[in-house]
Amino acid sequence: MIGLVMDDQELIDRALYGIKGLKLDTNKKDDDGGFLNKDGKAGFLANIEEPFSPDGYYNEGPYYQRYAMYPFLIFAEGLHNVKPELKIFEYKEGVLLKSINALLNLSDADGDFFPLNDGQKGMSYYNDALVTAVDISYHFGTQDPGLLSIAKEQNKVLLDDSGLAVALGIKNGNEEPFNKKSINLSDGPKGTQGGVAILRQDDIELVFKYAAQGSSHGHYDKLSYSLYEKGEEILQDYGLARFVNIEQKGGGNYLKENKTWAKQTIAHNTVTQNETSHFNGKYEVGSQHHSVLNYFSSENEKVQVASAKEVNAYPGTEMLRTMAILKDEDFEKPYMLDIMKVTSDKANQYDFPYYFLGQVVETNFEYQTPKSLNPLGTKNGYQHLFVEGTAKAPSDNSQLSWLNKGKFYSLTSVTNTNDxxxxxxxxxxxPGFNLRREAALMLRRKNTKNTLFVSVIESHGSYSPVSESAVNSNSNIAALKVVLDTDAYTAIQITNINGNVKLFITANTETSKEKNIL
Amino acid sequence: MIGLVMDDQELIDRALYGIKGLKLDTNKKDDDGGFLNKDGKAGFLANIEEPFSPDGYYNEGPYYQRYAMYPFLIFAEGLHNVKPELKIFEYKEGVLLKSINALLNLSDADGDFFPLNDGQKGMSYYNDALVTAVDISYHFGTQDPGLLSIAKEQNKVLLDDSGLAVALGIKNGNEEPFNKKSINLSDGPKGTQGGVAILRQDDIELVFKYAAQGSSHGHYDKLSYSLYEKGEEILQDYGLARFVNIEQKGGGNYLKENKTWAKQTIAHNTVTQNETSHFNGKYEVGSQHHSVLNYFSSENEKVQVASAKEVNAYPGTEMLRTMAILKDEDFEKPYMLDIMKVTSDKANQYDFPYYFLGQVVETNFEYQTPKSLNPLGTKNGYQHLFVEGTAKAPSDNSQLSWLNKGKFYSLTSVTNTNDxxxxxxxxxxxPGFNLRREAALMLRRKNTKNTLFVSVIESHGSYSPVSESAVNSNSNIAALKVVLDTDAYTAIQITNINGNVKLFITANTETSKEKNIL
Structure with missing residues (x-):
């Protein structure tokens, strides 16, 4: 910045391209354990190249993108004003402005960012860095009237040209709703390292992560997801284990449970094989890999699907996960269908947790609760889980219903009696009460090579403590069944309580011609 | 009601006075375990006499008062219209209308009723029964403009004269805020069976219960309290163990944990002696007794105090609890001072829990956390508590700070090294996941006859996950000290972190001349 003020080309060049001739050790790591300078590139332009995908997804996730946006945009604004010939806002096909749109789309109905990787819950587009981002995006972009509605909610503008443009836009009544739609955001500098898919239908939002590692702030959470309704979590992503800036909690820094719990695979809504985390929890290994999109389809808004594959997290094991949000007139609300197809060259134990929030209402299986609570394991995050109940799964379907913040939810899973x-x-x-005492139901399948995990999650009904009326408190699913499962296709049959039957077919390969029929 | 419609005096008399000549067994109990007809009285008038105190407090607490108000008031309105000579709204010095005012005062800043006894959290003055109550109170009472503001929030009126009066009052802009103030509500038909005191200062509300048993819906919670800030619980009263009308949870009825947990003394913020509940958890015994007011003082709003005594809960042991909300310019917000003076004829174990909600931020004592969680005991509610940590108390003061919903709280207790x-x-x-997984810090004092439990609870500062700034996250208390404790007086010295010293003196006897000085 001082280079721009002083019109000092040497300083500006240093900012843009790094210190000339300086060679940093490409294996050096930063305080957070990430590579300091893996590819030997440096400077502002390299910093735009590397972390942002062409869709504007920032590789560490929205929480850190919010943090990074302010310096990125303020410096870019300075460059734009002093060195317009650089066309900084057009750099890499306008990725800086695209990234603001991506970031806004990575928030829930309340504007809170999805806590992917190390993300603290509650960070939202009300943060000052987003005031900067929204104003700059509006002014230097296409004057998207949707941005004005967010600026209006923020109730703040920058004290510069961009803030003035936004204020005038609002004054002139130009704002329109910022409609968040289903979106597929590629990851990686060239958009070829997996990505994050968000499926949205009515009040339901599904966040499906099939991205690259996410640098030092990444979690070992390949093909994990979280599910929201109107800004409330249905199935949660734990986020980080840290109380940012609360000095009594480890100086406000990352707590050791961030590594021992929050980053581990078992802390996420995905498969853990043989009680070890993806890539054995090794950052150096995870950083070399990413999941791969099978297909993304949101054109038919009643049948929105994202499907992706992970082949590196557990060598010898392939995981193909297909997640759909289905809108069906036989159901009160759109519901989630989850098909995880696991193929392995040896028998394994697969653990599949569902981090629901709220109070257990009912199960269709009998369970035992222990007198004493013991940890489920000794490492890889398992040491942080108490076992509160155990059950043998019923044949066909296992079902759990719960109540959270006045809404009922049901999980229905295809199980067998060995589960x-x-x-x-x-x-x-x-030992420091650093973790939240939150629950999960975990499906454990032992001694299995190839298998399929199929589940539906419904939101249904409501409970009001004022009227004390419970409405539609039961699942609408009578049966969930796998009717076909080949290398090429998987077909799931969903029968509701009125006996209406729907079939969902997904293509597991060659998905340029993918089909799904409901 | 049908008697009024048909003008059938016999039916009306039966409604008012019960069935002539019918003698019910005075020892019979109802479904909830309460006495069906303890005093042999019957009919509407007896039903006004018995449960309502002259201040309008309903003996089972606000949750059941809300339930009872609708039939009481609708029948009263009918009587008023058809039999105006009965002057039903003036009966027992206008207790029906007074009870509505009492009920509204038994709600927090959001209008939620304090969950005293068997009360389900979330029940509020938005319930339809309260629309009836507020409209009738306005119309047949003194047209209190404060009621109009509640009616406006309710956004509903009765379709009768009273609803019309309210609607017109609002239309004419007559409403004024309903200012809830500190209030002391006596319990018992003649107002001589203890009561409930509510101390309010700024956003802090303290609910101190020194009432009678509360019929079959009563809890064994003599001298217990709960603490609120702006409608959020700081220290909670658990309420009932029931999911009203959610049929999957025990048919929506009382769950067995209501008796084994929610009613037990250890579930409350008061003293449990020798791991047994007050009155040994026996309803027949508890029903014969009540606590007694020592004094209530809210004239000086900077030093508001309620003090009450219980001598029957544990024969041979007297408990005198003095609770104050103090507003002091050396503190950010009003804070609570709690002095529990226990006098016994033998050595006992006293357990004193603090049911805080939220995440532990810091303690000034070292604690150990067990690998496995085991129940604290086998009965009287102790079987429902897991021990998550243990510590030897420091000399002088033990301190715990926690974070809940963006606010910091600190508890400072006078302890000794045997605690x-x-x-x-x-x-x-x-076994049915019927209970909420919520925490407490419990102070245990063994082998002690007479003792004093002295604590301060402060609300301070804030944390925003959007700005990530933690403001005033530390307690303002440097030292809490008992400087005098005699039969007649107890004096507590509070030193803040700047060294400013305050003295609080309370009279333990002869409180017609009570003094307290800050």
Whole structure:
């Protein structure tokens, strides 16, 4: 910045391209354990190249993008004003402005960013960095009237040209709603390292992560997801284990549970194989890989699907996950269908947790609750889970209903009688009370090579403590069944309580011609 | 009602006075375990006499008063219209209308009723029964303009004269805020059976219960309290263990944990002696007794105090609790001072829990956390508490700070090195996941006859996940000290971190001349 003020080309060049002739050790790591200078590139332009995908997804996720946006945009604004010939806002096909749109789309109905990787819950587009981002995006972009509605909610503008443009836009009544739609955001400098898909239908939002590692702030959460309704979590992503800037909690820094719990695979809504995390929890290995999109389809808004594959997290094992939000007149609200197809060259134990929030209402299986609570394991995050209940799964379907913040939810999973079900609660081996005491239902399938995990999650009905009326408190699913599962296709049959039957078919390969029929 | 419609005096008399000549067994109990007809009285008038105190407090608490108000008031309105000579709204010095005012005052800043006894959280003055109550109170009472503001929030009126009066009042812009103030509500038909005191200062509300048993819906919670800030719980009263009308949870009825947990003394913010509940958890015994007011003082709004005594809960032991909300320019917000003076004829174990909500931020004592969680005991509610941490208390003061919903709170207690501290969590022996997994810090004092429990609870500062700034996250208390404790007086010295010293003196006897000086 000082280079721009002083019109000092040497300083400006240093900012743009790094210090000339300086060679940093490409294996050096930063404080957070990430590579300091892996590819030997430096300077502002390299910093735009590397972390942003062509869609504007920032490789560490929205929480850190919010943090990074302010210096990126303020310096870019300075460059734009002093060195317009650089066309900084057009650099890499306008990725800086695209990234603001991506970031806004990575927020829930309340404007809170999805806590992918190390993300603290509650960070939102009300943060000052987003005031900067929204104003600059409006002014230097296409004057998107949707941005004005966010600026109006922010109730703040920058004290510069861009803020003035936004203020005038609002004054002139130009704002329109910022409509967040289903979106597929590629990851990686060239957009070829997986991505994040968000499926939206009515009040339901599904966030499906099939991205690259996410640098030092990444979690070992290949093909994980979280599910929201109107800004409330249905199935949660835990986020980070840190109380940012609360000095009594480890100086406000990352707590050791961030590594021992929050980053581990078992802390996420995805498959853990043999009680080890993806890539054995090794950053150096995870950083070399990414998941791959199978297909993304949101054209038919009643049948929105994202499907992706991971082949590196567990060598010898392939995981193909297909997640859909289905809108069906036989159901009160859109519901989620989840098909995880696991193919392995050897028998494994697969653990598949569902981090629901709220109070258990009902199960269709009998479970035992222990007198004493013991940790589920000794490492890889398992040491932080207490076992609160155990069950043998019923044949056909296992079902759990719960109540959270006045809404009922049901999970229906295809199970067999060899499956185990575990109720777990976070909080074991937590000597500083750093972790939230939250629950999961875990489906455990032992000694299995190839298998399919199929589940539906419904939001249904409501409960009001004022009227004390419980409306539609039961699942609408009578049966969930796998009717076909080949290398090429998987077909799931969903029968509702009135006996209406729907078939969902997904293509597992050659998905340029993918089909799905409901 | 049909008697009024048909003008049938016999039916009306039966409604007013009960069935002539019918003698019910005075020892019979109802479904909830309460006495069906303890005093042999019957009919509407007896039903006004018995449960309502002259201040309008309903003996089962606000949750059941809300339930009872609708039939009481609709029948009263009918009587008023058809039999105006009965002057039903003036009966017992206008207790029906007074009770509505009492009920509204038994709600927090959001209008939610304090969950005293068997009360389901979230029930509020938005319930339809309260629309009836507010409209009738306005119309047949003194047209209190404060009621109009509540009616406006309710956004509904009765379709009768009273609803019309309210609607016109609002239309004419007559409404004024309904200012809830500190209030002391006596319990018992003649107002001589203890009561409930509510101290309010700025956003802080303290609910101190020194009432009678509360019929079959009563809890064994003599001298217990709960603390609120702006409608959020700081220290909670658990409420009932029931999911009203959610049929999957025990048919929507009382769950067995209501008796084994929610009613027990250890579930409340008061003293449990020798791990047994007040009155040994026996309803027949508890029903014969009540606590007694020592004094209530809210004239000086900077020093508001309620003090009450219980001598029957544990024969041979007297408990005198003095609770104050103090507003002091050396503190950011009003804070709570709690002085529990226990006098016994023998050595006992006293357990004193603090049911805080939220995440532990800091303690000034070292604690150990067990690998496995075990129940604290086997009965009287202790079987439902897991021990999550144990500590030897420091000399002088033990301090815990926690964070909940963006605010910091600190508890500072006078302790000695023989005291034990336990972190507990609700949820042991809960085979149906009926209980909420919430925490407490418990102060345990063993082998002690006479003793004093002295604590301060402060609300301070804030945390925003959007700005990530933690403001005033530390307690303002440097030292809390008992400087005098005699039969007649107890004096507590509070030193803040700047060294400013305050003295609080309370009279333990002869309180017609009570003094307290800050």
């Amino acid at each position: 185990e079900l575990l109720f777990t609660r976070i909080g074991a081996n937590d | 034990e501290l336990l972190f507990t969590r609700i949820g042991a022996n809960d």
